[in-house]
Amino acid sequence: MADIALAYAASHAPMMSSARMAAPAEQRENFFGALDFIRTEAVRRGVEACVVFSNEHFTNFFLENFPQNCIGVGEKNWGPTEEWLPIDKVWIPGHPGLANHIARHTLDSGFDPAFSHQLELDHGIMTVYYELDHDMQLPLVPIVQNCAVPPLMPVRRAYEFGRAVGDAIRSYTGLKKVAIVGAGGLSHWIGNPRVGDIEETFDRWFLERLARGELEDILDMPDSEIELAGNGNHEMRSWLAVAGAVAPVKATPLAYEPVYPWITGMAVAHWETLEEGTAGAAGEADGDRTEETRV
């Protein structure tokens, strides 16, 4: 059976790649420092594949057909699609065995995810995936979520779907170490007069609830309230799917920076899923950053 050897969520503003240096140095170093820590941990823990939740931005699906969840079950997926995003456009290996197991398990658990044998991946997954593996060779199972086009699945449903995905990973026998990742959020507005605003109070409140494991405060939020922290705040579903997958583990926020040049509350949080002393596949940590909260 596979372990969820690494669980984390990170914001995915495309400017983290396309306008990296526009962010103040301290914010940049804090945010990417957290992602560097995650990347080091992925290697140290021997992660063999990753499952990444992120939202659809009208890249694969349009108004004719818009699934709430779509699992990428193919042997490969393509990305990133944005011509202006400075990440190499490549075929990224999938993991059909794990992906089909997740699809089967979630179907048997009362969910009805769509599936795709080839997805086009935009910045939503690619910015965070690239920070996990600069070589973009780590097998990736993308799970694309609807976080934009009403009617949206309730956030509690996203959390419960994540729990089913977590159970699926843990019951998969084809791998030993799998990472589960949420990519998106936190507060931001796009395509409307508030683009550029960040609701810092919400972001800190959200991270505190994840750290305390007080998810009920979040899981009953209606969409109309979620949008008070931006139409992009619907992407919290990716974070909550990870929280569900590893429940009852609580999150440790690693970084929070309201990066105004990137128009987004940028955060990274880690859920420690391995018992103390078992995290290292290759002994003690060799990085100089230990898990710490810098929010």
Next chain:
Amino acid sequence: MSLYQLHRCVYDWVRAGEVNSADGGAGREDFDASVYELTDEERRAFDDKDVAAFYQLGLHQVLLNRFARAAGFARDDYRKLLEPFATTDGRKGRWQT
């Protein structure tokens, strides 16, 4: 005529210029908007790359953002175009109490 046609037109235009797995498509230069059943107002907005008009017409905001980015509008530029349409929302979220 429907707002769907405008959405489909803008979506196809954005995707035509992206780097897709299938040979990259035809690009945006030769994009033919005449095949879409647009109203005069919608067609004018598309031809003029009028972000403010798209917003007023009700183009989905995620798609509007993608259009603005692909059309070369910086975030500060398109915010200025949309600011006249800002409304005040007096509601508060639970994190604000």
